[in-house]
Amino acid sequence: MALFLDLDNTLLPSKPAYDFAIGECAKDWKERKLGGDFFSLYESARKKVKNQLEGHSSNRLRLLCFKLMMDVVKHSAIGTNHTNDPESLAISGFQTKDIVDVLWMEERYHFHFLSYLKTESKKEIYQTKLFPKLVDLSKKVPVFLTTNETLRTQLLKVSSFLPDSFRFTLITSEEVGFEKPSTEFFSYVLEATKENPEDSILLGDNWEDDVLGANRHGIASIHIPEMWGQGADLAEYVSETPAPIWTAPSTVTALNFAELWLHKRQK
Structure with a gap:
């Protein structure tokens, strides 16, 4: 039994906690000047992660979404950079320091989500x-x-x-x-x-x-x-x-x- x-x-x-956390993450993304529109980037990344990892628990990881969002922003920067200068292209590409931003965004997501739950x-x-x-x-x-x-x-x-x-x-x-x-x-x-x-x-x-x-x-x-x-x-x-x-x-x-x-x- x-x-x-x-x-x-x-x-x-969880649903209202999630909505609250994403809303606050959008503010964090903007204040950190990470580039692009947070909500459109996130929805696109979330859909891709869900489809790619359907049936697997990892499809729920926000870390994957934030990493993919950063990838998109960086690739977009490369696309708008018409120079062939290697140094300029390197700056536009994904760098070690970008890892800090990805991990920071995941940390902020959990902070907002759990803060909502604690209050509730x-x-x-x-x-x-x-x-x-x-x-x-x-x-x-x-x-x-x-x-x-x-x-x-x-x-x-x-x-x-x-x-x-x-x-x-x-x-x-x-x-x-x-x-x-x-x-x-x-x-x-x-x-x-x-x-x-x-x-x-x-x-x-x-x-x-x-x-x-x-x-x-x-x-x-x-x-x-x-x-x-x-x-x-x-x-x-x-x-x-x-x-x-x-x-x-x-x-x-x-x-x-x-x-x-x-x-x-x-x-």
Whole structure:
């Protein structure tokens, strides 16, 4: 018996944190005079990285985006430099000092992202509703955070946001080598946890990666479109497998339902 929890946008507000961090990074990029329009460069680089590394956890690394953005800026400088002078071309090309800028931008991204999470975690709605529920549940059943991300990134998020008394096991797609909703990911999780899928339930915000991924492996699942939506009732979907699927208006509502469901499976 186990409770599988997605992390991003299920337990912590990654989407607004990401939007905030990118907005602040645009200011950093401009102030450092790195060249070009940050947003257009970033969106182009993000799309290329996603396509190139589809299904691999590295497709989420901002470091790759910032490095690619710097490459584009440097190549653009070479294209507008019509001289054949080797020294001028060398100055326009990627240099050792540019590495400092790439690493600095990654550091700034994480700083902004984690700053947002730290501020958000102090809000009453988390302190009085979500966090106490997570801590209480983690004392009753095994909790596994199953996420599509790199290990370092998720460790930073968890340490900046979730309470110290929350007990869990973290499993990232970087450790597995495959992302949700792949068979490889869920097979790894079930093997590593030694849990019976029929007595386990997963909560997540992504319909394909979390809900259908779990469902195909016999794990009951709850879809959470919004962390703090309104309402107290769950709706059940018609599933093609024995594992049921519900949708919940909020994470806390889903956790309450999951606790009751797991308790009944225990009897």
